[in-house]
Amino acid sequence: MRKKFFFALLSVVCFSWRASAQSSLLATLNHEGTISTYYGSSALQEAYNAADHGDVITLSSGSFLGTDIKKAITLRGAGMTVDTVAHTEPTVISSNFNIDVSDTLSHRLTMEGIYSNQTVTVSTLKNAMFLKCRFKDVNYNSNSSTMKDLNFIHCRIAEGFNLATNCSASFLNCVVMNPYQGNSNNSVFSFTNCYVNNSELQHSEYKNCIINKNNTGFSTTTFYNNLWLTSNSNIACPNKTNVTISPDDERVSFLNVAYNDDNDYQLTDAVRTLIKGTDGTEVGIHGGSLPYDPTPTNPQITKFNVAAKSTADGKLSVDIEVNSAN
Structure with missing residues (x-):
């Protein structure tokens, strides 16, 4: 069910508006049940500066300046793609940013519905969750960086993901390049x-x-029910549940291409008949118990309008619409 919330004629006390207040870019900060709002391209930076561990920052569609993340917050955007059903555009972080969140905190970093075409550099991060996000490149600050138990669900990594020494990351129904x-x-x-x-x-x-x-893989790695685009038929693994096919085969030519955000990786019937997953569903991002869906689970700000000026009695008309799939 989609829910719509409208807030109009909000009282303004001692209120000083800047030009950026008229912008459609909006960030809200939820700190212990108290909601604060920030406007314009620097809204994420301002909301983050005011946030504490465990707080939730929600961003509208649009392009925001990035900020280094050292707090275990939840950062939610409107999505990583154009959503014609929810009528939302991506939430874009337009600059490089670093992540350095202490691994001793009781809270964890969570990011959902974010698009980044910049480099994300990790110094310290443990037990973080990334949902329905698109990143260009995720790299470690140094090979001694801590990148422990990182979880990615329905994400896209467009150019590369570099994991530091003695670290771990898991990906579920994701596209991961290099x-x-x-x-x-x-x-x-x-x-x-x-x-x-x-x-x-x-x-x-x-x-x-x-x-x-x-290539043929490594005997130290386990492979179960994978469709392998390779010209080598002898896969170096203990089990024989994988299927190999030449990357030049016309049936898989659409899979043997450079990364593109518009590629939905939907399998044709000809490919689905080649192999099934361990659970009987298709292999790839649209199979399994949680098929790929880029739509965020959190509420999305779909409309934000602010009147040009307040009324004579100090009230300002604000119209916010939030859609939720839940």
Whole structure:
């Protein structure tokens, strides 16, 4: 059910408006039940500066200046794609940002519905959750960075994901381009129902994935029911539940291409008949118990209008519409 909330004629006390207040860019900060609002391209920065661990920042569609993240907050956007049903456009973080959240905190960092075409650099991060986000490149600050138990669901990594030494990350129904281990003996990846490109990882696991890499894998990595785009038929793994197909085969030519945000990785019937996942559903991002869906689970700000000036009695007309799929 979609819910709509309208707030009009809000009282303004000692209120001083700047030009940015008329902008459609909006960030709200929920701190212990108290809601604060910020406007304009710097709204994320201002909301973050006022936030504490455990707080929730919600962003409208639009492009926001980035900020380094050192607090275990929940950051929610309107999505990483144009949503014609919810009538929302992506929430874009337009600049590089660093993540350095202490691994001793009781709260954890959560990000959902964010689009970034910049570099995200991680110094310290543990048990974080990324939902329905699109990142260009995720890298470590140094090979001694802490990247422990990172979880990605319905995300897209467009260029690369570099995991530091003695670290771990899991991906569920994601598109992951060029994953890399800082140390192949101590860094562990887990992929379930993913599309993984140019992957050459040890001591990791692939299950129900599409692997686009013309090699034979490693015996230290486990592979279960994967469709492997490779010209090598002898896969180096203990089980024989994988299917190989030449990347030049016309049936999979649409999968053997450079990354594109518009590629939905929907399998044709000809590909679905080649192999099933361990659960009997199709391999790749649209299979499994949680098929890929880029729509955020959190409420999305779909409309935000502010009157040009307040009324004579000090009231200002504000119209906010929020859609929720829940």
